[in-house]
Amino acid sequence: MEFLNRKAGFEYYFEASYIAGIVLSGTEVKALREGKVSFNDSYCHFHNGELFVKSLHISEYSFGTITNHEPLQERKLLLNKRELRKLETKIKEKGYSIIPIKIFFSEKGFAKLEIGLGKGKKLFDKRNTIKERESDRDVKRKYGI
Numbered sequence: 001m002e003f004l005n006r007k008a009g010f011e012y013y014f015e016a017s018y019i020a021g022i023v024l025s026g027t028e029v030k031a032l033r034e035g036k037v038s039f040n041d042s043y044c045h046f047h048n049g050e051l052f053v054k055s056l057h058i059s060e061y062s063f064g065t066i067t068n069h070e071p072l073q074e075r076k077l078l079l080n081k082r083e084l085r086k087l088e089t090k091i092k093e094k095g096y097s098i099i100p101i102k103i104f105f106s107e108k109g110f111a112k113l114e115i116g117l118g119k120g121k122k123l124f125d126k127r128n129t130i131k132e133r134e135s136d137r138d139v140k141r142k143y144g145i
Contacts, residue, residue, distance in 0.1 A: 002104035003032075005039035010129060012099055012118030018087070021078035022053070022103075022113045027061040027069050032111055034062070037103055044077065044098035044115055046088055051077040053100055053113065077113060087117060095119050 036059035052074045101114045
């Protein structure tokens, strides 16, 4: 079970991607398994040398009690120190941002978040992306691929 951020590929060029663990509470994991996650305007930022994901909306668990979680709270991401240092130096350059690409569960059952180091696309780049997508669709329709 994986949940994709489809808008991210349209808005950014990705140079690198990393798979990070994510610190979640019990009700957040249960809500993820129900498929209640939204990537709208989510991004990652550094605070005191640690990486956090912000604006990742995980809806409240339907059978949760008073111990239910906040839907839009910051969540810590778990990466190696080497990867964190590399991302932090790249993020200081102009135009780079770290964007969540997808959430999935590993073979061991842990929630993982794939993040991408990306540069924002300009308007004409987005138009080119749309043209390429439409031409690929036309080719597939014509030749039945």
